[in-house]
Amino acid sequence: MVKKHAPPRSAPTLSDVAQEAGVSTATVSRCLNSPERVVESTRQRVMAAVERLEYTPNFAARAMVAKRSYTIGAIIPTMENAIFARGLQAFQDALSDQGYTLLVSSSAYRPELEAAQIRTLVARGADGLLLIGHDRDEGIYDYLAQHRVPALVAWSYAPDARSPSVGFDNRSAMAELAQHVLDLGHRRIAMISGFAAGNDRARSRVLGARDAFIANGLDPEALRVVETSYDFEKGARAFEEIVTQQPDVTAVICGNDVLAAGALQEARRLGIAIPEQISVTGFDDIELAAVVSPALTTVHVPHREMGRQAAHALIAMVAAASQQAALPDVSQCISTKVVSRASLSPPPG
């Protein structure tokens, strides 16, 4: 007779544990979810059975009945560069602490992809969503509202937008940085910006720079802006374009550190001394900013702090939503500050 293997025991279920411990499934469930409701002695017996069987509750089943998945979705424009990485890491850490899991997607800065991913995440039962920036189709907010999935916007603070946000004021942050540039005496300034379409952060930063021009009695249109995608290489190309077409610029304000690093690299290639001939500034203060040479003068954004706050805010929203309560006001403006490093100095001459 052929020796029978033990049937490939598939994952133990609640009732396996119940049987093993000699109690009902309800008791096991209670041990796991509200241990105070079951008496010490039973609990120990149950827990022992749980250990012995290496039981782990089936998530789908739990989510189905609880109508909560303890999952948060995040859709970021890209995972490739470090812009969102640090903040997202902090976001995830804070989430884990509260027993939530993170589902991430990246949209490659493409609105239609983002919309599709939002639907996917909602269909997957995400309890809440983290979105970057405010700029998106109204219909998406309707969809979210209808499905009762709270969404929080990060990386951009806008108190009266459709969604609450935990972020910073891109516009005034950039205005402050531009003011530094102007204070040093620069007047022929160009800006390399991320594409403005569908990106309120990029747009606000340009507006901020122009604000500073206005505040100094200058024509804001004198700020030449080159738009491109957030990419080293693109930053380099934009810088090249600027110095070719406008050889007299003395400062180039970049929409973020990645673009600025690209500009620096191109400058080196072209033999342009930074900051002696041209000053360059960044935005975000990712690690890169301090490592390139010359180190970048940039706007420091406390990404970790923002990520953590965003997690708490979103969890609060989810909790409120699950009790049908009114959404709490969780919006928060995280403050930024300009950090001065070597890449910015007075104009030559």
Next chain:
Amino acid sequence: MVKKHAPPRSAPTLSDVAQEAGVSTATVSRCLNSPERVVESTRQRVMAAVERLEYTPNFAARAMVAKRSYTIGAIIPTMENAIFARGLQAFQDALSDQGYTLLVSSSAYRPELEAAQIRTLVARGADGLLLIGHDRDEGIYDYLAQHRVPALVAWSYAPDARSPSVGFDNRSAMAELAQHVLDLGHRRIAMISGFAAGNDRARSRVLGARDAFIANGLDPEALRVVETSYDFEKGARAFEEIVTQQPDVTAVICGNDVLAAGALQEARRLGIAIPEQISVTGFDDIELAAVVSPALTTVHVPHREMGRQAAHALIAMVAAASQQAALPDVSQCISTKVVSRASLSPPPG
């Protein structure tokens, strides 16, 4: 009399659709999952109802009965720096193309955290897991086997390890780079490595460097190794330690580009010219490597390619597992190559 709102219609279910279309739930389910099994006319009626109600299947319910979640979990040591970002992005893109969603966690290089996260992801019903490196407790592999969750290791190739892997040969890649260093005439060499404990990649890289020493008839113990965590600042400190204690070194091999960038920064601070006084090398070839100055000589790892391949491999494993089939052999060694840039030159003198 108070005007009643329509009851906050919660998400429509299969049976809502069935009723709307005048068919049974089974038919609706079939329309959605195997449309060829239902006749054209009925299908149209059902689809119309689906549209009208804006029905989206409940994911948890589906996952529960199908025992498939179309979710892949990935646990990476950190999201903070760009080491894993690019590969993970490619991994995610490939996954999305196949209808899978990615669940990510980061373990902060802490084994116990990683173990906990593996359990969480399995409990969450991940169909498969992407893990970085081979080094972990045997028990984890047992756990995974018992739960029938296929796991693929990436960033490290080891054909006879417990798990299949899609990665590169850290050891020989580093040996090749070290050979370049030796070829230039360097003999007093130090290495800044990531912590070796629990990190086979870090260990292999050190071994690789020693291999090159041996191949050149040198004492492998002559390679002084400083271990630290993968962090700019730590790289800087380690570099400082090395040049203080061994002022005669002419080359510092770093375990990755982040450490190397830290070393570069510290060298600048100390007024040490790279590569004139000391050469520095990295590993990974993340974008950073080309942007710092001097640009880093490093080992180029095709992260995107690796991510994509890993996704396909893992999906194949999941498919096999779900049909109880034997796991296909998906292991793959991705080839790397040394890229020479300015940070490495012959020793002074």
Next chain:
DNA sequence: ATCGTCAATGCAAGCGCTTACATGTTGATT
């Protein structure tokens, strides 16, 4: 006309869990 066949559809079980409600125990109170 009768029967068999097969495609289309319906019926109903059950996935693993939570929870309202029912039942059983205990000990304090009178």
Next chain:
DNA sequence: AATCAACATGTAAGCGCTTGCATTGACGAT
């Protein structure tokens, strides 16, 4: 000793879906 909280535990319904099996009816063959 009888009564009754108050609490511990069990019973069982059902969450939304898929799927094996039963049923129906149309059609061609006899």
